Amino acid sequence: MKRIFLSALAAVMILAVMTGGSFAAEKKGAKAAASAEKAPSNYWDKWTKTISLDIFPDCGVNVLGAGGDDILQATVDIYCGVKPGGYVGYVNPKVHDIYKKKGSKYPDGKTAVLVFKKIGAAFTTDHKDGQPIYDVVAIKDGKSIASKDAGHPLNPQTCAKCHVGFKDVCKKLGYLCGNRL
Ligand code: HEC
Numbered sequence: 001m002k003r004i005f006l007s008a009l010a011a012v013m014i015l016a017v018m019t020g021g022s023f024a025a026e027k028k029g030a031k032a033a034a035s036a037e038k039a040p041s042n043y044w045d046k047w048t049k050t051i052s053l054d055i056f057p058d059c060g061v062n063v064l065g066a067g068g069d070d071i072l073q074a075t076v077d078i079y080c081g082v083k084p085g086g087y088v089g090y091v092n093p094k095v096h097d098i099y100k101k102k103g104s105k106y107p108d109g110k111t112a113v114l115v116f117k118k119i120g121a122a123f124t125t126d127h128k129d130g131q132p133i134y135d136v137v138a139i140k141d142g143k144s145i146a147s148k149d150a151g152h153p154l155n156p157q158t159c160a161k162c163h164v165g166f167k168d169v170c171k172k173l174g175y176l177c178g179n180r181l
Pocket of ligand 1: 051052053071072074075078089090112113114123124125134135136153154155156158159160161162163166175176177178179
């Protein structure tokens with residue numbers, strides 16, 4: 001019994017040596033295919049999850065009746081046309097304490113993101129000298145896809161108009177909005 005096992009093992013080993021070249025090449029190909037399908041890695045991957053919305057409301061939907069506030073209604077009205085799908089928010093763990101305590105001052109650096117998987121985009125908030133910097137980046141490569149058109153929903157000025165200007169709702173929270181309630 002032991003001998004049969006050993007010779008079978010030897011046969012397998014010989015086979016492995018004989019086919020070694022092509023087997024390794026195949027494996028390499030499979031590995032390349034797997035990495036092509038692998039989800040892109042983004043700087044917020046290990047950040048702390050904050051807010052989320054499973055389904056972005058359609059245009060015309062009144063979220064006030066469903067417990068939403070007027071800034072959320074304004075957000076729905078601006079972004080419904082983009083059909084962005086649900087979102088998940090993340091905050092940099094380094095500033096999570098400030099976020100939790102509804103602080104108003106964030107240090108320089110990357111602060112928070114709102115990820116819209118369906119459209120492959122992430123809204124980003126950074127801080128520099130106490131001021132917010134907004135951008136929109138592609139999830140696949142992190143490159144900016146912000147718009148330069150005045151009034152466009154993906155123009156950083158539009159972000160600021162709301163985050164900085166909407167009745168001071170987010171301004172007093174260091175220009176973040178997700179921790180306002
Ligand atoms: C009309 C208002 C409005 C506009 C315009 C807007 N946002 Fe927001 N944003 C909000 C609200 C409200 C939330 C919180 C959503 C929630 O509570 O589920 C939010 C959340 C966020 C978050 C999650 C972190 C946080 O709590 O602030 C980021 C990041 C963000 N927005 C970036 C952007 C960027 C970048 C743009 C422009 C491309 C933008 N926002 C445009 C209202 C707005």
